[in-house]
Amino acid sequence: MSVRLLLQQCKSATLKLPADDVLEIGQGVVVFVCFNKTAVEENALKAAQLVFKVKLSEEEGEAKRKTTVDTGGDILVIPQATLGGKLKGNSVQYHNNIHPEQGKVLYDIFCDELEKKSELTIRRGEFGARQVVSMETNGPYSHCFDV
């Protein structure tokens, strides 16, 4: 895998950034993203397109899942290097993760692509920062995809 995505459907979510800025979204999806050291621009773009295209969102009274674009949900993006962790014994190693400098470049490409291609509300967390997430969700909702 080059990019690992964790998508969690939410009713609302909040991200507190280090400078006390707060990002908020309503109904939509929290997108955690991690880049492997093999990742290049093309992978970041493909991962962003997956976020739009994948049918995970529910609409009341509808059995079929729709895309976040169809349901008009918000998107909160959070960089999450820990998703690249591999078990070695009882410890977790992150040797396959991309170098932070290159990761920041791909993270920006990923977020820019989301903003460029949609009318949705997109909020982006800060790459490499320690940040506090709160979220409320409804029902089964976590999906993990490798792109």
Next chain:
Amino acid sequence: MSVRLLLQQCKSATLKLPADDVLEIGQGVVVFVCFNKTAVEENALKAAQLVFKVKLSEEEGEAKRKTTVDTGGDILVIPQATLGGKLKGNSVQYHNNIHPEQGKVLYDIFCDELEKKSELTIRRGEFGARQVVSMETNGPYSHCFDV
């Protein structure tokens, strides 16, 4: 993989069950678990042992990560069949997931093992139910492991 685990470190978390019961934990870890159709009892036990053994928890002023057992954190277990989803085009299929009846058996084995082997506070969500999760977390914190 037979079992997929998603571990999210939290400062606190709440799970509302369908009957309006509410499960709460403080500092600790939210454990989402999904069983593949190849999973057997041994895999469920191994996955429970991983939750105890893996060093993911931070302690203030300590650089090294420790186990949840070492730091005395709480554990909230949530069944999460969606983690077994595979992309097919833009839809997600769950054909590799275990049959719910067998999944419930393994889920109970997994939770029982957690309760048996520790002095920690363990709370368990309801298998197959739609349930509302709220959580607050601090810093990077999501790990996904296949067992």
